[in-house]
Amino acid sequence: MQSIVPLVQSFLTIHPHIVYLVIFLGIFFAATFPFAFFWYGEFIFIPASILVGLGILSIWWVFLASIMGAFLGDMINYYLGYRYGRWFFRPNNRFLNPEMLKKGEIFFEKYGIWWVFLAKFIPLIPWTVSFLAGLHRMNLVFFIIVDVFSWVVIFGGIYGILWGGTHFIGQLLNLIQ
Numbered sequence: 001m002q003s004i005v006p007l008v009q010s011f012l013t014i015h016p017h018i019v020y021l022v023i024f025l026g027i028f029f030a031a032t033f034p035f036a037f038f039w040y041g042e043f044i045f046i047p048a049s050i051l052v053g054l055g056i057l058s059i060w061w062v063f064l065a066s067i068m069g070a071f072l073g074d075m076i077n078y079y080l081g082y083r084y085g086r087w088f089f090r091p092n093n094r095f096l097n098p099e100m101l102k103k104g105e106i107f108f109e110k111y112g113i114w115w116v117f118l119a120k121f122i123p124l125i126p127w128t129v130s131f132l133a134g135l136h137r138m139n140l141v142f143f144i145i146v147d148v149f150s151w152v153v154i155f156g157g158i159y160g161i162l163w164g165g166t167h168f169i170g171q172l173l174n175l176i177q
Helices: 005-014 016-031 042-053 059-088 098-121 126-135 140-176
Strands: none
Touching (some): 005 016, 016 042, 016 059, 016 126
16 A cells, blocks of 8 residues: 555645735634634644655745735724724713723824834734724834734744754655655
C-alpha cells in the first residue's frame, strides 16, 4: 500500500495558489465577526508554516495572504461598528448608554492608535477592537496604517518563529523519505 503523502505533496506543489487562497480565507474568517468566536488563526499558522518548512509554499506569499485576510476582516468589522454599532446604545440601557459611548470616544481619541496595535497581541480581542474603532469613529487612515503595521509585526513574529521550527522538521521529514 502506497502512502498518500507524496500524492498530496505533489498536488500542493503543482497548485500552491489553492493553499494561499485557503490561508487568506482562514485568516479572514479568524479576524471577522462572528466567525472569530469559533475559528482561530492557529488552524492556519501551523499547517502553513509546515508547508513552508517543507519548501512547498513561499513564506512571502503566506505572509501576504495572512496580512490581506486579517486586514479585510478588520475592515469589515470597522464598517460594522461604524454603520451599526451605535444602534446598541440606548438612553435607558444600564451599560450601553450615550454616556458610555462618549467615554469610549474619549478613550479612542486618546489611546485608539495604541489600543489597535496592542490588542493584536491578545487572543480573541483583535476583531472587537476593529469593531470599536469603527463604532467610535476612529480616523480611518490612522486605523488602516496601525492595523496593517500591527499585522505585519504579529505575522512576522508568528511565521518567523514557526518557520524556523518547521524548517528543521521539514529537513527531518525529507531525510526520512
